[in-house]
Amino acid sequence: MSAGLQAETVRRQAPAAVLMVDLTTRQVVHVNGVATELAPGVTLPVHLDEWSDAASLRDLDGAELSETSHPLSRVARDEPVLGQAVSAARRSALGERREPLWVVALPLVDAPVLHDHALVVLIPLVEAAIDSLPSDLAAVADDAVGLAAAGLEASDLGGDLRDRALGATALAFTVADALDPEQPLLWVNSAFTATTGYGRDEVLGRNCRFLQGPETDPVSRGHLRDAIDRGVSASITLLNYRKDGSEFWNQVDLSPVRDAEGRVAHFVGIQTDVTVRVEAELEARRALAAEQEARADAEATRTRLSFLVEAVNRLSGTLDVAECADRLLGLVVPYLADWALLVHDDLSGAPASTVKGRHRDQRRQGEVDALAAVLPRALLDGGVADVLLGESQVRIIGGLDSTDSLEERAGYLSDLSVTDLTRALGGREALLVALPGRSTNRDVLILVRTGERKAFDDTDTTTALDLGRRAGLILDNAALYQAQARIAEVLQRSLLPELQPVAGVDAAARYQANERGAEVGGDFYELLDLGEAGLAIAVGDVTGHDILAAAAMGHLKGLLRAAAHERHQRPAAVLEHVDHLMLGLGMPTLATAVFAHVAPLADGWRLTWSSAGHPPLIVRDADGSVTALDVHHNDQLLGLAETARTQHSVDLGRGATVLAYTDGLMERRGEIFDVGLGRLVDLVTSGPDDAEELCDHLIAGTADGPRDDDTALLVVRLP
Numbered sequence: 063m064s065a066g067l068q069a070e071t072v073r074r075q076a077p078a079a080v081l082m083v084d085l086t087t088r089q090v091v092h093v094n095g096v097a098t099e100l101a102p103g104v105t106l107p108v109h110l111d112e113w114s115d116a117a118s119l120r121d122l123d124g125a126e127l128s129e130t131s132h133p134l135s136r137v138a139r140d141e142p143v144l145g146q147a148v149s150a151a152r153r154s155a156l157g158e159r160r161e162p163l164w165v166v167a168l169p170l171v172d173a174p175v176l177h178d179h180a181l182v183v184l185i186p187l188v189e190a191a192i193d194s195l196p197s198d199l200a201a202v203a204d205d206a207v208g209l210a211a212a213g214l215e216a217s218d219l220g221g222d223l224r225d226r227a228l229g230a231t232a233l234a235f236t237v238a239d240a241l242d243p244e245q246p247l248l249w250v251n252s253a254f255t256a257t258t259g260y261g262r263d264e265v266l267g268r269n270c271r272f273l274q275g276p277e278t279d280p281v282s283r284g285h286l287r288d289a290i291d292r293g294v295s296a297s298i299t300l301l302n303y304r305k306d307g308s309e310f311w312n313q314v315d316l317s318p319v320r321d322a323e324g325r326v327a328h329f330v331g332i333q334t335d336v337t338v339r340v341e342a343e344l345e346a347r348r349a350l351a352a353e354q355e356a357r358a359d360a361e362a363t364r365t366r367l368s369f370l371v372e373a374v375n376r377l378s379g380t381l382d383v384a385e386c387a388d389r390l391l392g393l394v395v396p397y398l399a400d401w402a403l404l405v406h407d408d409l410s411g412a413p414a415s416t417v418k419g420r421h422r423d424q425r426r427q428g429e430v431d432a433l434a435a436v437l438p439r440a441l442l443d444g445g446v447a448d449v450l451l452g453e454s455q456v457r458i459i460g461g462l463d464s465t466d467s468l469e470e471r472a473g474y475l476s477d478l479s480v481t482d483l484t485r486a487l488g489g490r491e492a493l494l495v496a497l498p499g500r501s502t503n504r505d506v507l508i509l510v511r512t513g514e515r516k517a518f519d520d521t522d523t524t525t526a527l528d529l530g531r532r533a534g535l536i537l538d539n540a541a542l543y544q545a546q547a548r549i550a551e552v553l554q555r556s557l558l559p560e561l562q563p564v565a566g567v568d569a570a571a572r573y574q575a576n577e578r579g580a581e582v583g584g585d586f587y588e589l590l591d592l593g594e595a596g597l598a599i600a601v602g603d604v605t606g607h608d609i610l611a612a613a614a615m616g617h618l619k620g621l622l623r624a625a626a627h628e629r630h631q632r633p634a635a636v637l638e639h640v641d642h643l644m645l646g647l648g649m650p651t652l653a654t655a656v657f658a659h660v661a662p663l664a665d666g667w668r669l670t671w672s673s674a675g676h677p678p679l680i681v682r683d684a685d686g687s688v689t690a691l692d693v694h695h696n697d698q699l700l701g702l703a704e705t706a707r708t709q710h711s712v713d714l715g716r717g718a719t720v721l722a723y724t725d726g727l728m729e730r731r732g733e734i735f736d737v738g739l740g741r742l743v744d745l746v747t748s749g750p751d752d753a754e755e756l757c758d759h760l761i762a763g764t765a766d767g768p769r770d771d772d773t774a775l776l777v778v779r780l781p
Contacts, residue, residue: 078096078183078184078185078186078315078317078332079093079094079096079097079099079100079163079183079184080093080094080096080097080181080182080183080184080317080319080330081093081094081097081113081181081182081183081184081319082176082179082180082181082182082319082328082330083110083167083179083180083181083182084107084178084179085169085178085179085180086178087107088109088110089106089107089108089109089110090106090107090108090109090110090113091106091107091179091321092106092319092320092321092327092328093106093319093320094295094317094318094319094320094330095294095295095317095318096295096317097117097184100117100150100184101113101116101117102116103116104116106320114126117150117151118150118151119148119149119150119163120148120149120150120160121148121149148162148163148165148184149161149162149163150163150184161186162186163184163185163186164184164185164186165182165183165184165185166182166183166185167180167181167182167183168180168181170237170249172249173237173248173249174248174249176237176248176249176328181235181237181330183235183330183332185332234250234251234253234254234256234257234258234331234332234333234334234335235249235250235251235253235254235330235331235332235333236249236250236251236254236270236330236331236333237249237250237328237329237330237331238269238270238328238329238330238331239327239328240290240293240318240319240325240326240327240328240329241325241327244269245269245270245290245329246266246267246268246269247265247266247267247268247269247270248266248328249266250262250265250266254333257304257310257312257333257335258273258302258304258305259304259305259306260272260304260305264305270331273302273303273312274300274302274303275301275302275303275309277301277309278300278301278302278303279300279301282298282299282300283300285298286298286300286314286316289316290316290329293318293326294318295315295316295317295318296314296315296316297313297314297315297316298313298314298316299311299312299313299314299336299340300312300314309337310335310337311335311336311337311339311340311341312333312334312335312336313333313334313336314331314332314333315331315332315333315334316329316330316331317329317330317331317332362521366521366524366525366528369393369397369525369529370525370528370529370532372393373390373393373529373532373533374532374536376389376393377389377390377393377532377533377536377537378536380540381539381540381543381544382540382544383537383540383541383544386536386537386540387404387406387416387418387537388418388420390404390507390533390537391404391418391419391420392420393529394420394507394509394526394529395420395421395422396422398493398509398522398525398526398529399493399509399510399511400421400422400488400510400511400512400514400515401419401420401421401422401426401430401487401489401510401512402419402420402507402508402509402510403417403418403419403430403433403434403507403508403510404416404417404418404419404505404506404507404508405417405505405506405507405508406504406505407504407505407506417434417435418434419431419433419434421487426487429483429486429487430487432483433483433487436483455495455496455498455527455530456493456494456495456496456523456526456527456530457493457494458491458492458493458494458518458523487510487512488512488513488514489510489511489512490510490511490512490513490517491510491511491517491518492508492509492510492511493508493509493510493511493518493522493523493526494506494507494508494509495507495508495509495526495527495529495530496530496534497530497531497533497534497537498530498531498534498535499534499535499537499538499541500535500538503534504538504541505533505534505537507526507530507533509526549609553609553612561589562589562591564589564591564597566781567597567778567779567780567781568752568753568778568779568781569589569753569776569777569778569779570753570754570756570757570776570777571587571589571757571774571775571776571777572757572758572761572773572774572775573585573587573772573773573774574726574761574772574773575772583604583606583611583612583615583772584603584604584605584606584611584612584614584615584653584772585601585602585603585604585615585724585726585772585773585774586600586601586602586603586604586615586618586619586774587600587601587722587774587775587776588600588601588619588622588623588626588776589776589778590623590626590627590630592630592659594662595630595631595661596659596660596661596662596667597659597660597778598626598630598657598658598659598660599657599658599659599660599720599722599776599778600622600626600655600656600657600658600722601655601656601676601722601723601724601774601775601776602615602618602619602622602653602654602655602656602676602700602724603653603654603655603676603724603725603726603772603774604618604651604652604653605651605652605653614649614651614653615653617649617651618640618644618649618651618653618655618700621640621643621644622636622640622655622657625637625639625640625643626657630659631659631661631670632659632670632709633657633658633659633670633671633672633709634672634706634707634708634709636657636672637655637657637672637674637697637700637707638704638705638706638707640655640700641700641701641702641703641704641705641707642704644700644701645701645703645704649701651700651701652699652700652701652702653674653699653700653701654674654675654676654677654699654700654724654725655673655674655676655700656671656672656673656674656676656677656678656679656722657671657672658670658671658672658679658720658722659671660720660778660780663713665715665716666713666714666715666716666718667713667714667715667716667718667780668711668712668713668714669681669711669712669713669714669720670709670710670711671691671709671710671711672697672707672708672709672710673696673697674696674697674698674699674700674707675696675697675698675699676696676724677723677724677725677728677739678690678691678692678739679691679720679721679722680720680721680723680742680743680746681712681714681718681719681720681721682718682719682721682746682747683714683715683717683718684715684716684717684718686747688743688746688747690739690743691710691712692710714780716780716781717779717780717781718779718780719746719751719753719756719777719778719779719780720777720778720780721746721756721760721775721776721777722775722776722778723742723760723773723774723775723776724771724772724773724774724775725771726771726772726773726774727742727760727764727773727775728741728742728764729771741763741764742760742764745759745760745763745764746760751779752779753777753778753779756777757775757777760775760777761773761775
C-alpha cells in the first residue's frame with residue numbers, strides 16, 4: 063500500500079490520542095483528552111507501562127504490551143516507532159470492545175524545550191486495513207534495526223529516519239508552544255514541509271496562520287481559534303495555501319497536551335492533505351445538487367403538465383361560456399395567482415363586456431367583485447389592450463402596490479379608484495396573459511400576486527402561456543357553440559312560432575331536435591284558423607337535421623301556408639300545388655307531410671286529410687277510443703314529381719282529439735314501424751285530456767333512449 067493510500071485507511075472521524083513522554087524518567091507527562099479517555103483515572107506523571115496497562119493496550123496477538131517488547135518500551139529507549147498496530151479497550155454502557163490503533167512515536171531530539179521528550183500518537187484505524195499495513199513502513203523499520211545492530215544510539219538516528227517514519231504515514235505533525243500567546247511552532251516533521259513547501263527554518267517560531275489565505279473560510283478559522291483559546295481538541299478541515307500559492311484542503315486535528323500542573327503546555331497538530339477527498343465530496347455534492355435540481359425540474363415539469371391536463375379536462379367539460387370562465391378562474395387561483403380577473407372584450411369599441419374575478423380568500427371575494435364592477439375603459443387602453451390586439455401574449459406589470467402619483471401609474475391603471483382597490487387587495491405584480499381564439503384575442507387573464515408570494519418566474523410565465531392558448535380555444539369553442547345554439551334557437555322559434563289561440567280549441571305543440579345534432583332541423587307543424595271554414599292542421603319533415611334542412615323547411619312551410627289559404631277544403635289539392643311550386647322553383651328538397659282540414663258539422667267535425675309519405679294522424683274520441691287513421695293510402699313524398707294525390711275523410715264527435723306528429727316521436731333504431739306506432743297509440747290512450755299535458759305525456763313516454771331524429775307534434779282538442 064502506498065503512503066498516499068495509507069492516509070485513506072486512517073479513520074479521520076475519530077481523533078487521535080496524543081501523549082508526551084519524558085525520556086529521562088520514562089514517564090507520560092502530557093496527554094490530550096482522547097488519551098485521557100483511553101486510560102481514565104490515571105494521574106500524571108505515570109510510567110509508560112502503567113499507562114499502557116491502564117489503557118489495556120495489547121498487540122495483535124492479544125498479549126498485554128507491558129509483557130512484550132512493545133512500541134512504548136522502544137520509545138522509552140529513545141527508539142522511534144515507525145508504525146505498529148495495537149488495540150485498546152473502549153468501554154461503554156454496552157460493555158468493553160477492542161479498537162484497533164496505529165502507533166506512531168518518535169523522540170523530539172531537535173525540538174527546543176522538548177529535546178528530551180518523545181511524541182506518541184495513537185491513530186484509530188479502519189478495521190479492514192489492519193492486515194495490510196504499508197510495506198514502506200516495514201522498510202523503514204528494517205533500517206532502524208540495521209542501525210541499532212551497528213551500535214548506533216537512538217539519539218544518533220537523527221532526523222532522517224524519524225522523518226521517513228512519519229512521512230510514510232502521509233501525515234504532517236506539528237508541535238506548538240501553548241504557553242506563548244502566539245502559539246509558535248516548536249517542531250514540524252518533513253511531511254509538513256513536503257506538504258506546504260515551506261522549510262523548517264521558515265516555519266519554526268511562527269503561528270500556523272501563515273498557511274491561511276483569502277479563500278480560507280472565516281467560520282472554520284474562527285472555530286479553530288476558539289478551540290485554541292479554550293484549550294480543547296478540534297478537528298477542522300479548511301482551505302490552506304502552499305508556499306507557491308497553490309490551494310489544498312487541510313484536515314487539522316489539534317490536541318492540547320497538559321503538563322503536571324494541568325496547564326495546556328503544547329498543542330500537537332496532525333495535518334493531512336485531504337484535497338482529493340474534499341474535491342470528491344464537493345463533486346459529489348455538486349452532482350447531488352445537479353441531480354436534485356434535475357429532479358426538481360422534472361417534478362416541476364410533471365406538476366405543470368398535470369396542471370395543464372387537469373385544466374383542459376375541466377374546461378372541456380362544459381360548453382357554457384360562463385361556467386368555463388368560472389372553472390378557469392378556479393384553476394389559476396391559487397395555483398398561479400392570489401387573485402385574478404378575466405376580462406372579455408367584444409372588440410366593438412365599447413367597454414369590456416364582462417369582467418369576472420376570483421380571490422383565494424373567500425372572505426375577500428367581495429373586494430375582487432367590486433374591482434371587477436368598476437374596472438374602467440382605461441384598463442383596456444393600457445396593457446390589456448396590447449394583449450387583446452395581439453401585440454403581446456404576456457405582459458408583466460410591477461408596482462401595483464406602489465404609492466406613486468396617478469400620472470406615473472397611468473401606464474397600467476389610470477383610474478384612482480381602481481388603483482386604490484388593487485392596492486387594498488395587496489396586488490404587487492400582475493401577469494397579463496392572452497387567451498387567443500381562432501382569429502383574435504377576445505379574452506385576457508390578469509393574474510395578480512401579493513407581497514406574500516414570490517414574483518412570477520419563467521416557469522410561471524410558460525405555464526400561463528400554455529394555459530392561455532388552451533383556454534382561449536376552449537372558450538372560443540364554447541362561445542361558438544353558444545352562438546350557434548342561439549342562432550338555431552332564434553331560427554327555430556321564428557319558423558315554429560307559438561300557436562295562435564283559436565276560439566274554443568285546446569291546442570299545444572312541441573319541438574325537440576335530435577340529441578346528436580344542432581338545436582334546429584326540418585320538422586314543422588302548423589295550425590291555421592280558417593274562421594267559419596274551420597281549421598287547417600299540417601305537419602311535415604324535410605330530409606336532413608341541420609340548418610340547411612331548417613332553411614328548406616321554412617321555404618316549404620311558406621308554400622304550404624299559401625296553398626292552404628286558397629285550397630284548404632281540398633287537402634289533396636293543397637299538396638299538389640306545393641309539388642307544382644317546389645318543382646317550378648327548383649327546390650332541391652324532399653319532405654313528408656300531412657295536411658288536414660277540420661270542417662264543422664251540426665253535431666261534430668269532419669276531418670279530411672292527404673298524406674305525402676307521412677306517419678298517420680291519430681284520433682282519440684271523447685269516449686277514449688284511439689285510432690290511427692288509414693296508413694295504406696300514403697302518396698309519394700313532396701318534391702319528387704307532380705302527381706294526382708288522394709284524400710280521405712272521417713267524421714269526429716265533439717271533444718275528439720287529433721294528434722299530428724313526425725316520425726321522431728315513435729321510431730327507434732332497429733324497431734319495425736308497427737311496434738313504434740302501437741306504443742304511441744297506447745300512450746295517447748293513457749294520456750290526459752288537456753292538450754299541454756298530453757304533449758308532455760307523449761314526450762316523456764318516448765324518452766327511454768336517445769333520439770335519432772327531430773320531433774314535432776301538434777295536439778288539437780276540438781270543442
